[in-house]
Amino acid sequence: MISNFNRFVLANIDTLLQGLWVTVSVCFLAFLLAIVLGLTACLIRLYVPVVRYLAIGYIEFCRATPIFVQLLWVNYVWPELFGFPRSVFTAGVIALALQSSGYLAETFRSGIEGLARGQIESGLAVGMRYRQVFAHIVMPQVLLVMAPSLINQIAVVIKSSTLVSVIAIPDLMYEAMRIVNQWFEPIEILTSVALMYFIVIFLISMLANYFVAHFNRKLGMRSA
Structure with missing residues (x-):
């Protein structure tokens, strides 16, 4: 098994790390877009x-549609309807963002609606504009409450x-399966890939x- 690890994993580590970088890039951009x-x-x-x-229809559509679809x-x-996206990378980012945005919209809503109305009224009473109240009073507390969900x-x-590998984005899974299909030795490669995903999620x-x-x-606040 060690010899197979050296032959199939270590020998292709540059390819796997390049795929991991694509995965991280897609996820980072998708999550930022999902928040917006x-x-x-x-x-x-x-x-x-x-x-x-x-807005309700958009949220429910994003939540109810499988990511594969x-x-x-x-x-x-x-591309046929709107003329974009023009690359599979952009398509992957948008698709991941769409699904997550539906769940995040509901998370934001529960956080905002759970905030005591008196805090908003107090901010308005001291002369703050509603935009300032939202930015300095509402959002910090909402983000704190929804941090675990984020x-x-x-x-x-x-x-x-x-x-995203199904649309030929060369992410970590795409590169791993390409190596597996080349050598037909899935144990070491897929085990290593599973550990790489675990490490990334754990560190984040x-x-x-x-x-x-x-x-x-x-x-001086505590999360719920």
């Missing part, structure tokens, strides 16, 4: 009655990213938890 889309959908649902049901839909249908959603995005979770704890101490 999710927060936008949440705010429209809460504060723009005219198009509230459009979204990947194929964005990659093959969107960390969990990051892990979900990384796990879901294993499917640890780092995120550290920043949450730092945020708590800085503001």
